[in-house]
Amino acid sequence: MATIHDVAARAGVSPATVSRFLRGQRVRSAEAIQAAVDEMDYWPSATAQSLQSGRTHTIGVVVPDITNPYFAAVVKGMESVTRHTDYRIQLANTDESSEREDAVLAEMIRRVDGIILAPATEQDQTPMYVRDAGVPLVFVDRDLLGGEHFDAVLVNNTKGGRQAGEHLLSLGHTRIAAISGSQDTTPGRCRREGFVQALTAAGVEIPPEHDLVGDFREESGYQLALSLLSLPEPPTAIFSANNLMTLGALKALHDLRTDIPGEISLIGFDDLDTGPLLRPPLTVVDRPMVEQGALAMRLLLRRFEDQYANDDARRIILDTKLIERASTAPPRKPRTAAGAGRTGRGRQR
Amino acid sequence: MATIHDVAARAGVSPATVSRFLRGQRVRSAEAIQAAVDEMDYWPSATAQSLQSGRTHTIGVVVPDITNPYFAAVVKGMESVTRHTDYRIQLANTDESSEREDAVLAEMIRRVDGIILAPATEQDQTPMYVRDAGVPLVFVDRDLLGGEHFDAVLVNNTKGGRQAGEHLLSLGHTRIAAISGSQDTTPGRCRREGFVQALTAAGVEIPPEHDLVGDFREESGYQLALSLLSLPEPPTAIFSANNLMTLGALKALHDLRTDIPGEISLIGFDDLDTGPLLRPPLTVVDRPMVEQGALAMRLLLRRFEDQYANDDARRIILDTKLIERASTAPPRKPRTAAGAGRTGRGRQR
DNA sequence: CTGAAAGCGCTTACAG
DNA sequence: CTGAAAGCGCTTACAG
Structure with a gap:
């Protein structure tokens, strides 16, 4: 590869002049230098420039x-x-x-x-x-x-989590579960906090066996959804805290032939390109x-x-922004769990 | 940031010796150099090394x-x-x-x-x-x-395209359409060629209005599927040549409330993470x-x-490898198109 | 084993 | 406007 010295030699000037020309300064032998650059197909070395400039x-x-x-x-x-x-x-x-x-x-x-x-x-x-x-x-x-x-x-992950919780509450759910992401991560922690906040504010309690923590990967969403469904009293709604875990949860529900949203509602965090095309189309908290x-x-x-x-x-x-699609709906047989009462906001579909 | 000179000075040796030590050569003042490196938190400049080594x-x-x-x-x-x-x-x-x-x-x-x-x-x-x-x-x-x-x-894109064609033929389709990718691209060209080969070998013709070319993007899959469905005699099966266009086609079919695979079968190229979860689960030609x-x-x-x-x-x-899921099935009312006859391989689900 | 020196390919004050 | 020289931070023959 040609260096600035080669070009300079060919153009009959010093390397300094070539350098100046290349950086847009006025020089006398502009044409000669340009010609040399073209003929030799010269490109300055990015590495040398870096060393020089830092x-x-x-x-x-x-x-x-x-x-x-x-x-x-x-x-x-x-x-x-x-x-x-x-x-x-x-x-x-x-x-x-x-x-x-x-x-x-x-x-x-x-x-x-x-x-x-x-x-x-x-x-x-x-x-x-x-x-x-x-x-x-x-x-x-x-x-x-x-x-x-x-x-x-x-x-605003906290708000996003709250949105998810409020959406499920507004549909009338009271047996609600969360599949959260890693708790030593901002989004994992905040989304869960916001979600729990919403439930608490409505007087709905989330029992420990419904309050699960995964790691943002599909596999953990799959496993945790499975465990949720095997509970004696499974939840009627699940919030899953990121796209991959939601996909995992969806797979689990499919594998168990669960009716969504009939038996169980599912709301995710982060929309997917395929969101509207899934079985069923996913309700999610979306963000840019x-x-x-x-x-x-x-x-x-x-x-x-x-x-x-x-x-x-x-x-x-x-x-964040709630996108309502078909994976969430009122629970099939609304239970009047003790102390929960009518927590819904009265909105029905 | 400390340079190799700083470290050398501190260790009481020359830069050359520090350099040798760093590259694993035996030197007398190893400990002193190591100490200096640690204390000064020295890391060699990648740029300088690059300029030197090329x-x-x-x-x-x-x-x-x-x-x-x-x-x-x-x-x-x-x-x-x-x-x-x-x-x-x-x-x-x-x-x-x-x-x-x-x-x-x-x-x-x-x-x-x-x-x-x-x-x-x-x-x-x-x-x-x-x-x-x-x-x-x-x-x-x-x-x-x-x-x-x-x-x-x-x-092997040609083979992959052929697999897609043969699959549709084996289900009994004869009015078949293709949404291909850019034809000045290897996969775009070869997948289409393989697909057409399969049809031709079975005596099935693919009319020009069924032989559409897109650009591998979702939008083009969407538009082309739309145009296919608006034909006086729409196809009973579509092959879409990449994941994004398949998603677009699927969206178009949904928007038109088309029954898949009842009214129309859809086979894609490239599997998706969500492939099995879509409505309906997608039949695709998969690859590593x-x-x-x-x-x-x-x-x-x-x-x-x-x-x-x-x-x-x-x-x-x-x-490539065919993954059969639920988006392809025999055509609802098998037509005996002139010259096509029973081209299926007899396999039925 | 070790140091002084040259060189990797540029850029930029410094003189002229 | 231009060139010689120094320098960016390393590495590596070359002597010793």
Whole structure:
């Protein structure tokens, strides 16, 4: 590959002049240099430029699982903004593992200008380490305990959980179960809290055997739904706290030939491309996905502009939205559980 | 950030010695150096190492759409192998655009050690340019006309298309339609060819108005299915050539309240995570996904080993597999179309 | 085993 | 406007 020296020699100037020309400065021998560049098919070495400038022009993106449609959409959103800049994305998957995340982050620090991260747990310490290294960091989807000093694009998970709970209550359910995500994760914890809040506010209790915690993966949704259905008194409604667990739960219900929503109502968190096409079409709490990724990337790129570099952390909290489809309905035989009474809001379909 | 000079100064040795120690060579002042490294939290600059070695240790991955579950799975497969190496992945989305692909590739050439690409069209010239630049290139999912000199991990698309056609024929269908993918793409062309081959071999003709070509996106599947259903004599069965278009077709059929498979059978290409949960569960031609990505990455990494660097191109062609679910069935009122006769293989459900 | 020196391919004050 | 020189942070023959 040709270097700037080769081009300079050919054009009869010094490397410095070629460099200046390439960066848009006025030079006398512009045509000669351009010709040399063309003939030799010269492209500056990004590595040499990086060493010189201290900038890599790459953004590290660390997500738990790229095959989760939510994260795929988020990454697409990020890509849609970098595509108009001269930044590129370096992608890493952590499989929800903190160790893996530590390893990834440690080596990214020296290779990227900034990082967008969906941390594996709220307790992660590595992000502090990243900040100390002077690498701008933005959280997406998930937060850190005490992470207020970092930029973040999140969703109002508590409200989302509440929406799910209130929806089931409004249909008249009182025997309600939750399949929550990892509790050391912002969305896992908050969605459950919001959900329980809604029930509590309505005087509906959620017994421990209905209050299950999974790990955001399909398999755990499957297993927990199975265990729920094998209870002596199974719930009449289930809230599942992410797309993958909802799919797992749906599979379990199908395997058991459960009638949805006849025997049991199911509400999920995060819509799916196939949501309306499923058996039955899924009622879900939806939220922006591609937009979340785009916003996170914009937040990060701002940090590279001197005027914003030292701004206070920006925390963007987006709203969730209930999408009612056919997987939820009033319970078939409304029971008057002791103390629960008529908790519904009177809305019927 | 500490540099190797800082560490050397602190340990009382020369930078060269620190460098040797770091690379595992025996040195006298090992402990002193290790201590300095720890205290200063020193990590070598990847950029400086790259400039020196000429290797970036990053792999460029270029796909048309990361939110297509097939490509998400492929990327995950790649990640599962790089994770055990010291290579990382730089990801780019092309949105099926050749121009975008050209741009991405052009700048990747100077930044990565190798590239895995699912080319936007079979006519792409850029890959030749990549090869001329001395950057190893592996195709995944899609091939290039005259691309035999490149490593590739593909699938037997022709056979897959044939399987789809034979399945519909075996059910007794004779009024059959195809929604194909871009015809300047390997999978788009081959799947259609295989499909048509199967019909032709059985003496079944596919009229032009049933032989539709889309662009692998959901919207085109939707529109084309719509147009198929509005025909005076709509088909009794549709083959849709990828996951997204199948979803689109399914949506169209739902919107028209079409009974599947009663009025119309639908068979897709590429399974979905939600495949069994859809209304109705989808019959599809399936193929390995994660494995395809992993294999492509292994092929590429081999090129970095001297012993294999100059081997002939390795072309891995994987097999497809029919998964029969509930979206296909015999046509409701088998017509004896002139010349078609009983083309079924006699199998009935 | 170790250090001084050169070099990887750029960019940018510093003089002119 | 332009060139020589120094420097970005490493690594590696070359002597010793």
